[in-house]
Amino acid sequence: EVQLVESGGGLVQPGGSLRLSCAASGFTFSSYSMNWVRQAPGKGLEWVSYISSSSSTIYYADSVKGRFTISRDNAKNSLYLQMNSLRDEDTAVYYCARDPGMATINWFDPWGQGTLVTVSS
Amino acid sequence: SYELTQPPSVSVSPGQTARITCSGDALPKQYAYWYQQKPGQAPVLVIYKDSERPSGIPERFSGSSSGTTVTLTISGVQAEDEADYYCQSADSSGTRGVFGGGTKLTVL
Numbered sequence: 001e002v003q004l005v006e007s008g009g010g011l012v013q014p015g016g017s018l019r020l021s022c023a024a025s026g027f028t029f030s031s032y033s034m035n036w037v038r039q040a041p042g043k044g045l046e047w048v049s050y051i052s053s054s055s056s057t058i059y060y061a062d063s064v065k066g067r068f069t070i071s072r073d074n075a076k077n078s079l080y081l082q083m084n085s086l087r088d089e090d091t092a093v094y095y096c097a098r099d100p101g102m103a104t105i106n107w108f109d110p111w112g113q114g115t116l117v118t119v120s121s
Numbered sequence: 122s123y124e125l126t127q128p129p130s131v132s133v134s135p136g137q138t139a140r141i142t143c144s145g146d147a148l149p150k151q152y153a154y155w156y157q158q159k160p161g162q163a164p165v166l167v168i169y170k171d172s173e174r175p176s177g178i179p180e181r182f183s184g185s186s187s188g189t190t191v192t193l194t195i196s197g198v199q200a201e202d203e204a205d206y207y208c209q210s211a212d213s214s215g216t217r218g219v220f221g222g223g224t225k226l227t228v229l
Contacts, residue, residue, distance in 0.1 A: 035218065045156075045164065045207050047218030059216045062122065095163060104215030107154040109166040109175065 002026040002110055004096050009115030016086050016119070022079040022096030022112055030074035033057075033099040035108055036081050038092035038117075048094070049081065050105050057103045064090075086119045093117075123147060123212040125221035132227040139195040141224045143208030146189055153191040154209045155184060157202075158223075164207065168193060195226070203228045 008020040022034070036048040049070040050059040058070055069082040079096050093116050097108035125145040133139045143153060152171050156164035166175055168184035171191060181196045195202055208221040 037218075037220075044223040045158075045209070045220040047209075047220060050216075050218065059218075061217065101215075105211040105218045106152070107166055107169040108156075108164075108209070109169070111163040111165075113163055 002098070004098065004110060004112035006094065006096055006112045006115040009094065009117045011118045011120065012086055013121050014087060014119055017082070017084045018086065018117060020081040020083065020094055020096075020115060020117070022081075024077045024079065024098075027098070029072075029077040030054075033101050033106075034070075034072060034079045035097045035099050035105070036070060036079075037095045037097055037108065037111075038090075039095070039114075040089070040092045043092075046092075047105075050099065051079070052101075052103055059105070083117070086117075088119050091117060091119045123217065123219050125208055125210060125219055127206075127208060127221035127224045129222070130225045130227065132229055133198050134229045135200060136197055139198050139202070139226055141193045141195075141206050141208075141226065142190055143192070143221045144190045145210060145219070145221075147213040148186065148189050148191055148210060150213050151210045151215065153184070153186065155182075155193045156207045156209065158205045158207065159203075167206075198226075198228055200228050202226060 005023045051070045067085045071080045093114040095114045097111045155168040158164040171186040172184040
């Protein structure tokens, strides 16, 4: 069974940092691109970042560029999101999602169950 | 920045057909994808590449495209289809993901 499990969420003060992880299983992780998508409480979905299978291609939404860093470790079947200089508006459930694309953004399937990040003093 | 536009809400009675539209300038160049999200759950892909249906998704879900508008059609709506639906695509270069604002489907 293809499965994605996020972890690392929690409460952090504005200006702080947090690192999210996404553990993949049930498929050849190194063959797929991955994305992070977030959803603020009661709001819609927002794409955050993309990384290709070999980490050679990375994209960010303008709202997080320069503050967030996406990375992956194919040996550990894991995806990461390092979030620095966190703001109140970064409060959201963060999902990781698999992407079949090679260097452009395609569809997201499946998604993990999400991990909640709360930025508050 | 690039945007996709969806109606905030659509209401239908059980057994009727629901149509949810999504408009965006780059849709003639980029495929659209549709997700269903029920309360407290992660989104689930229901349509990819404008009109393809993933395995396990009921045949009553279909997608179509015409110019700058794509449409998700749910035929013979059932109570279990009540959910939020999001369209998703990419900008013209394929380097920025984008979601529509979401449409809440209410089954009366």
